[in-house]
Amino acid sequence: xxxxxxxxxxxxxxxxxxxxxxxxxxxxxxxxxxxxxxxxxxxxxxxxxxxxxxxxxxxxxxxxxxxxxxxxxxxxxxxxxxxxxxxxxxxxxxxxxxxxxxxxxxxxxxxxxxxxxxxxxxxxxxxxxxxxxxxxxxxxxxxxxxxxxxxxxxxxxxxxxxxxxxxxxxxxxxxxxxxxxxxxxxxxxxxxxxxxxxxxxxxxxxxxxxxxxxxxxxxxxxxxxxxxxxxxxxxxxxxxxxxxxxxxxxxxxxxxxxxxxxxxxxxxxxxxxxxxxxxxxxxxxxxxxxxxxxxxxxxxxxxxxxxxxxxxxxxxxxxxxxxxxxxxxxxxxxxxxxxxxxxxxxxxxxxxxxxxxxxxxxxxxxxxxxxxxxxxxxxx
Numbered sequence: 001x002x003x004x005x006x007x008x009x010x011x012x013x014x015x016x017x018x019x020x021x022x023x024x025x026x027x028x029x030x031x032x033x034x035x036x037x038x039x040x041x042x043x044x045x046x047x048x049x050x051x052x053x054x055x056x057x058x059x060x061x062x063x064x065x066x067x068x069x070x071x072x073x074x075x076x077x078x079x080x081x082x083x084x085x086x087x088x089x090x091x092x093x094x095x096x097x098x099x100x101x102x103x104x105x106x107x108x109x110x111x112x113x114x115x116x117x118x119x120x121x122x123x124x125x126x127x128x129x130x131x132x133x134x135x136x137x138x139x140x141x142x143x144x145x146x147x148x149x150x151x152x153x154x155x156x157x158x159x160x161x162x163x164x165x166x167x168x169x170x171x172x173x174x175x176x177x178x179x180x181x182x183x184x185x186x187x188x189x190x191x192x193x194x195x196x197x198x199x200x201x202x203x204x205x206x207x208x209x210x211x212x213x214x215x216x217x218x219x220x221x222x223x224x225x226x227x228x229x230x231x232x233x234x235x236x237x238x239x240x241x242x243x244x245x246x247x248x249x250x251x252x253x254x255x256x257x258x259x260x261x262x263x264x265x266x267x268x269x270x271x272x273x274x275x276x277x278x279x280x281x282x283x284x285x286x287x288x289x290x291x292x293x294x295x296x297x298x299x300x301x302x303x304x305x306x307x308x309x310x311x312x313x314x315x316x317x318x319x320x321x322x323x324x325x326x327x328x329x330x331x332x333x334x335x336x337x338x339x340x341x342x343x344x345x346x347x348x349x350x351x352x353x354x355x356x357x358x359x360x361x362x363x364x365x366x367x368x369x370x371x372x373x374x375x376x377x378x379x380x
């Protein structure tokens with residue numbers, strides 16, 4: 001099963017977390033040359049298999065837990081090892097930290113090439129020193145069991161070198177990308193309008209796309225919103241996503257008298273539909289491996305206000321194709337958004353340059369092509 005045409009390079013993709021990795025993988029598999037590569041997807045319960053059937057030859061779904069659980073993880077390693085032996089792929093490609101760890105353990109001693117993409121190092125998260133050290137040691141040990149580590153930004157590569165994860169020749173930078181063709185051709189699942197969300201047509205909409213979790217700083221976004229309300233009376237705030245901090249965000253808006261100016265979508269499959277409604281797009285993350293939503297903002301011609309952290313400055317040049325602000329500084333973020341509201345010349349300049357940069361640097365077709373080169377080099 002899965003042997004097929006042996007002239008093709010058989011790649012097994014293994015992934016646990018969804019969100020940005022889901023969108024990345026979907027676009028990447030879509031544009032990989034199917035005449036040269038056979039794709040097998042092994043995904044967690046967090047994925048909807050039907051969304052990948054057009055781009056893969058085989059799909060297997062297994063249970064994976066996101067947090068560390070030695071009992072559950074041992075079962076997952078066993079299940080992965082069984083699937084790897086069953087399909088005997090030429091290349092095993094693990095996406096994200098958890099799948100990367102489990103896959104490399106499962107793949108030990110099996111004759112193939114292993115590629116790993118952390119999609120943002122776990123040790124760069126804002127966690128305790130003890131956890132950071134654990135993640136660093138784990139990544140360093142497991143780096144021995146793969147042939148290539150794909151870094152999604154220059155920051156990610158430098159971070160690996162700074163923490164002595166592996167030798168530089170094992171690291172390959174492949175900048176993230178988005179499916180420009182799909183976005184431009186309006187391959188959307190539904191049509192979202194301001195009217196459908198009860199937002200006034202003349203409102204100045206400030207938005208964010210991202211999980212309402214500590215990393216994406218929704219608490220900072222809503223404090224920025226309160227600041228903006230004082231200077232832009234027709235401001236409205238649109239948060240695209242869900243997460244454990246939603247109640248905190250809603251409570252703050254209620255306590256400060258602008259709950260009627262806030263709309264939280266919950267989880268959606270079509271974030272670009274909502275981005276189209278923004279006037280200014282924000283990403284106020286506390287840490288960020290890349291920030292895939294930034295190119296999505298840019299292709300929709302929305303000026304971006306983002307935090308100057310980790311890989312974001314690899315994408316945003318301050319006052320060139322967006323604006324950078326310090327982490328957790330809602331007042332500065334509010335000032336910048338207010339300035340963009342009142343300075344249309346600057347607004348248009350940033351939006352146009354951002355769109356130009358996406359076409360030049362962040363097309364998912366380029367991501368697929370660079371991976372094809374990596375895979376073929378490994379098979380020589």
